[in-house]
Amino acid sequence: MRIISIDPGYERVGIAILEKETSSSKEILLYSDCFQTDKKDSFETRLKFIGEELEKLIKEYKPKALAIESLFFNSNQKTALKVSEAKGVIKYMALAQGLGITEFTPLQIKIAITGYGRSDKNQVTTMLPHLINIEKKVKYDDEYDAIAIGLTYFACNPNK
Amino acid sequence: MRIISIDPGYERVGIAILEKETSSSKEILLYSDCFQTDKKDSFETRLKFIGEELEKLIKEYKPKALAIESLFFNSNQKTALKVSEAKGVIKYMALAQGLGITEFTPLQIKIAITGYGRSDKNQVTTMLPHLINIEKKVKYDDEYDAIAIGLTYFACNPNK
Numbered sequence: 001m002r003i004i005s006i007d008p009g010y011e012r013v014g015i016a017i018l019e020k021e022t023s024s025s026k027e028i029l030l031y032s033d034c035f036q037t038d039k040k041d042s043f044e045t046r047l048k049f050i051g052e053e054l055e056k057l058i059k060e061y062k063p064k065a066l067a068i069e070s071l072f073f074n075s076n077q078k079t080a081l082k083v084s085e086a087k088g089v090i091k092y093m094a095l096a097q098g099l100g101i102t103e104f105t106p107l108q109i110k111i112a113i114t115g116y117g118r119s120d121k122n123q124v125t126t127m128l129p130h131l132i133n134i135e136k137k138v139k140y141d142d143e144y145d146a147i148a149i150g151l152t153y154f155a156c157n158p159n160k
Numbered sequence: 161m162r163i164i165s166i167d168p169g170y171e172r173v174g175i176a177i178l179e180k181e182t183s184s185s186k187e188i189l190l191y192s193d194c195f196q197t198d199k200k201d202s203f204e205t206r207l208k209f210i211g212e213e214l215e216k217l218i219k220e221y222k223p224k225a226l227a228i229e230s231l232f233f234n235s236n237q238k239t240a241l242k243v244s245e246a247k248g249v250i251k252y253m254a255l256a257q258g259l260g261i262t263e264f265t266p267l268q269i270k271i272a273i274t275g276y277g278r279s280d281k282n283q284v285t286t287m288l289p290h291l292i293n294i295e296k297k298v299k300y301d302d303e304y305d306a307i308a309i310g311l312t313y314f315a316c317n318p319n320k
Contacts, residue, residue: 047248048255071241081231081244088207088248095208 002030004063004099005150006054007142008071010046010086012036014142015054017061018132018150027132027154031061032147034140043082051089058097066094067153069145070103104152109145112152124148162190164223164259165310166214167302168231170206170246172196174302175214177221178292178310187292187314191221192307194300203242211249218257226254227313229305230263264312269305272312284308 007014017031035053037046068090071083094101104112110119113127125144128134131151138144167174177191195213197206228250231243254261264272270279273287285304288294291311298304 044251044255044261047252051252051256077237081240084241084244085248085251088245089252091204091245092207092211092249092252095204096211101204 001065001154002061002063003065003067003150003153004058004061004094005067005146005153006090007069007145007149008083008087008090009142010037010043010050010082011039012140012142013050013054013086013090014140014144014146015057016143016146016150017057017063018147018154020154023158027151029132029134029147029150031057032134032136032138032143034143034146043085047086047089050086051093054090054093055097058093058099063099065100065102065153066091067102067104067149069109069149070105072106102153102156104149104156108156109148109152112155113148161225161314162221162223163225163227163310163313164218164221164254165227165306165313166250167229167305167309168243168247168250169302170197170203170210170242171199172300172302173210173214173246173250174300174304174306175217176303176306176310177217177223178307178314180314183318187311189292189294189307189310191217192294192296192298192303194303194306203245207246207249210246211253214250214253215257218253218259223259225260225262225313226251227262227264227309229269229309230265232266262313262316264309264316268316269308269312272315273308 002019005016013035015033019028019030037049107117111117113124162179165176173195175193179188179190197209267277271277273284288307
């Protein structure tokens, strides 16, 4: 089973592609990155960039499902609406390519990675290298978040 | 100039296609409808339906631009996030087909249609038949809203 997992955004999009060969084997990280859109571009151009880059990745790696983080309201409501628009683009692109979609809340992700729902971002990030081999240097938290979402998918779907 | 104007949503999407032949001619309503998604379907299936229906319409009518209403926070924040996801799908589909996108606030729409920023929904709807010939029977407000957004586009872009 191969999946793509995404930490959604319109400035930075964390992306990981994970594979698990059998239900008892360890997850393998095939790819991870953080797309960054250009601040000088219009919001529309940034949405288009996200959709196009994602389309290329899905066509190259052919994952069967998308795992994506649920969005909750934070202090900045305007940002939340923009991230939701980006999320719409990401989900539509996955649906158009035939992927199933599962959303995970931050609570589900924390429990899956650290076993504890009140763990902070650092605890999640620190735990990740114990769970999966990350060979590349990760620059942005968004990329770690995407890897965590992917691992949560397999933790919640143990037979895949 | 031919445009598509949309009142975004995930349950109902108001859509209109308007044309204006010269800067001095009156706008013509070529098409209007209200897509309704099935409540029994998952949110993802509804997003996919909206994107696919919109793609068909854009391919059939070949509009050059999309006019869409800006979203503001209402009392239901969860709804606002879902409408934003649908808006992301709609905007991405327009961008992928090469359309330019303009957003209009409810205030801009009210002023363009009634000349008065504090007019209510009824005043906007009552004004529409005086501005454009609407031959079909309109069932939902969302369709009227889409027509109003389309007329706002031409009011704000008089040379198109």
